[in-house]
Amino acid sequence: MFDLTSRFCTATAQPFLNTLYYSEAAPCAALVPYVRCFWGTARPVSEPEPQSDKSSLVIPDGCVDIIFRADLDKGSVEAYFCGLDENGWEGGRTTVCEGLTSTFAVRFYLWSAAAFAEDSLLDSSNTAFPAESLFPGFVREMSEYLSRGLTLRQNAEHAERLLLKRLLRLPDENLMNALEITIRKNGRVSCAELSSHTGCTVRRLQRLFNENTGASPKSVMSVIRYQLMWQEMLRDPRFSVLDAVEKYGYFDQPHLLHDFKRRHLMTPQAALKNARGTVLFLQY
Numbered sequence: 001m002f003d004l005t006s007r008f009c010t011a012t013a014q015p016f017l018n019t020l021y022y023s024e025a026a027p028c029a030a031l032v033p034y035v036r037c038f039w040g041t042a043r044p045v046s047e048p049e050p051q052s053d054k055s056s057l058v059i060p061d062g063c064v065d066i067i068f069r070a071d072l073d074k075g076s077v078e079a080y081f082c083g084l085d086e087n088g089w090e091g092g093r094t095t096v097c098e099g100l101t102s103t104f105a106v107r108f109y110l111w112s113a114a115a116f117a118e119d120s121l122l123d124s125s126n127t128a129f130p131a132e133s134l135f136p137g138f139v140r141e142m143s144e145y146l147s148r149g150l151t152l153r154q155n156a157e158h159a160e161r162l163l164l165k166r167l168l169r170l171p172d173e174n175l176m177n178a179l180e181i182t183i184r185k186n187g188r189v190s191c192a193e194l195s196s197h198t199g200c201t202v203r204r205l206q207r208l209f210n211e212n213t214g215a216s217p218k219s220v221m222s223v224i225r226y227q228l229m230w231q232e233m234l235r236d237p238r239f240s241v242l243d244a245v246e247k248y249g250y251f252d253q254p255h256l257l258h259d260f261k262r263r264h265l266m267t268p269q270a271a272l273k274n275a276r277g278t279v280l281f282l283q284y
Contacts, residue, residue, distance in 0.1 A: 003033040004176070008183050008224070010036055010109070011231050013057040013088075013264070014275055021049040025156040030164060034112035036063050038156035040104040044072055044149045057274065058091045060084070060263050062227045064113045064124075064214070066106045066131045066139070070146045073099035077143035079131040083124035083214045084110050086223060088265045104146055104155045106163070110220065111179055114212040116166050124214030138162050174198045175208050178217070179224075187225025188249035191217050225249070226263045233268055234275065241268065 018024070023042040027035040065082045114121050117134040132139050145158045178194045194217060195202045209217045229248050233239045241253060250256040257267065264271045 004179060004183055005032060005109070008062065008228070009231060010062040010227055011234055012061050013059045013271070015234065016275065020045060023152050025152050028160050031160060034108060034115060035163070036107040036109055038104070038106055038152065038159060040152050040155070041102045043151045044100050044102040046100045056091055057088060057265060058085060059088045060086055060223045060226060062110050062223055063107045064110060065108070066135060068104045068142065068146055070102045070104070071099060072101060072147065072149045075147055077146050079139045079143060080128050081124070081131040081134055082128045083121070083126060084220070084223065086126055086215065086219050088263050090265070100149065102146065102149065104152065106159055110213045110223070111171050111175060115169055115171055116163060118168070120211040121214040122211050125219065138166055172208055172212060174200050174205070175212050178205060182221050182224050183228070186228050186248050187221050189221060226259065229260070230264070230271070233272060
C-alpha cells in the first residue's frame with residue numbers, strides 16, 4: 001500500500017509534549033503506515049495532573065483514536081473511539097482524583113482505522129462512542145491486558161501484536177490514490193479532479209471516503225490542507241502567511257487566518273507559542 005507518512009506527519013496542538021501524564025510511543029515498522037503513535041500515561045498514576053483543571057486544546061490532527069481509560073483499583077476499563085475532528089475544541093484533561101489509573105490510546109491515521117475495524121466508519125467524524133462497536137476483539141483483549149497496570153511501552157508492544165493479527169484488509173487503493181494527490185497538491189484539489197485521477201465517480205468517492213474515514217472527501221481535503229500548513233509552521237522558522245495563501249489555495253490572507261482559527265481556536269503566532277511554550281523545544 002501507499003505509505004503517505006513521509007509527507008503527512010500529523011501534529012497535535014502540542015506536538016512536543018512529553019510528561020508522565022502524556023507520552024507517546026512509536027509503532028513498529030510494520031504498523032508505521034497505519035499508526036501515528038501510541039499515547040497515554042507513561043505508567044499508572046495516582047496523583048492529579050498539575051493544572052488538571054485547565055482544558056486542553058484538541059485540533060484536527062488528521063487522525064482517529066481508540067482511547068482506553070483504566071481504573072486499576074476497581075478493575076474496570078472503558079474504551080472509546082474518537083472520529084476525525086474537523087474543527088478545534090477545548091477538551092478536558094485526564095484528571096486523576098482517586099486511586100490508581102492509566103490512559104492508553106492508539107492514534108490511527110485517518111485512512112487506516114478502517115483496516116482494523118469490523119464495521120464501516122460511516123458518519124463517525126466529530127463523534128465519540130464505545131469502541132467495542134467497531135473493534136470488539138481488540139478492545140476486549142487490550143482491556144484485559146491494561147488491567148495489569150504496566151508501562152506505556154509494554155502496553156504499546158502488546159497492542160502491536162494484537163493489531164498485526166487483526167489487519168483485516170488493506171486500505172482501498174482508490175482511496176489511497178485520492179489521498180496521495182490531495183497531499184501532493186497541499187489540499188488544493190476538487191472532487192472532480194479526484195474522480196478523474198482515480199477513475200471513480202464522484203458518488204463512489206463520497207461513499208469510499210465516508211465508509212473508510214467517516215467524513216466526506218471535501219471535509220478530508222480541508223483537514224489535510226490545514227494539517228499540512230500547521231506542520232510547515234512547526235518545522236520552518238521562515239514560514240510566511242502571505243506565501244501560504246498561494247501555496248495552500250486560500251482566496252486571501254483573512255480567509256487563511258479565519259480558517260486556521262476555526263481549526264486551532266487561535267492565531268498562528270499564538271498556536272506556535274502554545275506548542276512550544278510549556279515544554280522543552282525539540283527538533284520537529
